[in-house]
Amino acid sequence: MVIVNETVRxxxxxxxxxxxxxxxxxxxxxxxxxxxxxxxxxxYCKQKHTxxxxxxxxxxxxxxxGLIQAxxxxxxxGLANLVFLVFLWPLLMYVLLIMALxxxxxxxALKDVA
Numbered sequence: 001m002v003i004v005n006e007t008v009r010x011x012x013x014x015x016x017x018x019x020x021x022x023x024x025x026x027x028x029x030x031x032x033x034x035x036x037x038x039x040x041x042x043x044y045c046k047q048k049h050t051x052x053x054x055x056x057x058x059x060x061x062x063x064x065x066g067l068i069q070a071x072x073x074x075x076x077x078g079l080a081n082l083v084f085l086v087f088l089w090p091l092l093m094y095v096l097l098i099m100a101l102x103x104x105x106x107x108x109a110l111k112d113v114a
Contacts, residue, residue: 016026027036031048038045046057053060074080 016023023036025035027040029035029037029044034045034049038049046054071077071080071084
């Protein structure tokens with residue numbers, strides 16, 4: 001994740017600042033592309049940028065906003081975001097992948113014996 005983020009850091013328009021911190025995107029409101037405005041105003045982003053997902057909003061929104069609320073309830077949204085979404089979630093996915101591959105190997109071994 002870090003490698004992908006760092007490889008796209010340099011953009012043609014560059015020089016964007018949000019709260020005094022250099023950013024890839026600006027805070028400019030744009031109907032053509034997402035910006036930091038979309039981070040702060042999800043309703044605007046959903047209206048202008050997510051037409052393909054619109055039929056699934058009723059299914060996605062409870063999980064999306066629930067996750068944001070849960071991360072915010074920790075008292076440190078940024079740190080909780082890093083710990084959960086950058087470390088714990090990928091670790092869980094990795095463990096589940098290894099378990100699935102292990103079970104697949106056991107099933108194959110049982111089929112070979114039978």
